[in-house]
Amino acid sequence: MPDVSADGRMPIVDVTEPMGESGSRPVSQSPSAPTAAPISESRAARRAAREERRRNPILPPIATERRLTLVPATAVFALLLALATAADHALGAAAIAWGGLVVAWGWPELMGSSSRFGSSLAIGLAGVLAPTAVALTPDEPYLRHVPVVVALALLSMFMHQLLRRDGRPRLTQSLAVSGAGIAVAAIGAAYVPLGRTSGGREVVTVVMAALALSAVADLGAPFARARSWMLPVAGAIALVVGGVAGLFVDVVGWPSGALLGVVAGTLAHVMRRTLCTLSPIRGMRGQITAAAASVLVTAVPVYLLSRILVG
Template sequence: MTDGRMPIVDATEPVSDPVSDPVNEPVNESRAARRAAREDRRRNPILPPIATERRVILVLATAVFAVLLALATAADQALGAAAIAWGGLVLAWGWPELLGSSSKFGSSLAIGLAGVLAPVAVAVTSEEPFLRHVPVVVAVAMLAMFLHQLLRRDGRPRLTQSLAVSAAGIAIAAIGAAYVPLGRTFGGREVVAVVAASLALSAIADLGAPMARARPWMVAAAGAIGLVAGGVAGLFVDVVGAPSGALLGAVVGVLAHVTRRALCTLSPIRGMRGQITAAAASVLVTAVPVYLLSRLIVG
């Protein structure tokens, strides 16, 4: 029984309606809807704006480094090793900043050791297997990386990230040493020349980044340009030939392009230092596939 008076409602307290309150409404999303959303993201990936910018310096630096590598390898085995060592130093110079290492000096030191010692170790190895001392160099570089972390006095912020950045740089620097034996194996110099032409020309595909319609086809374009460039270059080199040159060109064109595109999502890529570093990495990372294919195709 009530006394007939209206209940007093505090105007400062929000009145929730269980029917219209979106917080209390259940979210019903079927498996088919989630699957459709995933498929849409796969077909139409959302790229950060930085990945859609044109990098002319990156393209030019890739072409210059590839041509210098071919000229140095053709001139002398020691010069070829020096070119790879120079690429390793470039990697040590810019890789920690490009990937945001919290310990830039230590990362540069470890990467520089691998970048210089690996090609030197291959160059001084007088007989096959020429790459047998590269694992020792990698072990030395990794040891330097961990020792530096133990000696740090800044509290070791982002330790895992710093180790990952250093390890990735060491790996790329060591991979690049696989170009050195081609300076003294049968047909190796010709292979490097064909690969250099493919790397230099396939980098043109990177210029399509600002065009929305061209972006989905950039990897295919890099592979196609590399294939054509390698095949044409192989026509002028009897040791390699057009089919083998086309295969080498397609492989290095795609691999180098994918490496550059992955690095183009990082903010330091806007600077010259980041672009030169990415260019060196995209060339060095192709060394092992080129070496293996050259042994299979040329002998």
């Protein structure tokens, strides 16, 4: 109980906050005090940053390494496809099926799938059945059974995920890897009808010549000055080779040959350069897979352009 003074009044108690060591009173902070809002970057600054990245792209170190197996593997598969298609459409389908098996063999590892066996099974199913179905279709449209094959491959992909007993880690990534591999393997089947149409075999020969020689541009990856010119050089080589090859084939002609060559060569180069940013590309398995995928992925645009330009 506080002391009472002689006149019966309570003493005055100082309730002010104590002084700090520097003589100043501490400032009480309210929990509801507003905090400083983050400074938003202006549109001009974001645009300038994008332009700087465009002029000076930052590539991972792995994308600047030389791939000695990738270039000859691309040329060998392109030559094999051209010779097989020129001989017979069934042999062309066998070459496409072999490329699909190569993709099934290395694609899951290249993409880092968590379920490699199931991914390889689904991709291999599409890679073998799609060209086989096209080769066995008696009349046009030759590609009418390919959607059925793709549906079966997707069904096997999902069934495998349901049967997994490892907890399905990275399920979304596994499905994405399998779906992309199925697409690449099934796209290659569009080369098979060219072996059964007028001028189609000549188109495949011209395109494969342009695609094989344009792969030489990939050798410029280790050189900083040449790196930014790799895509234009690949397109220019494919343009010239396709045009020159078209001169010797009356059915195709040099304008159509040049256009077909530059489209196929550029698309194949972009595919290889994209896959060269993945770590497994350092191995021979990854490079052979990337080579086969870069050839197969060009089938649909080549098929469409050949039907428009050649007939």
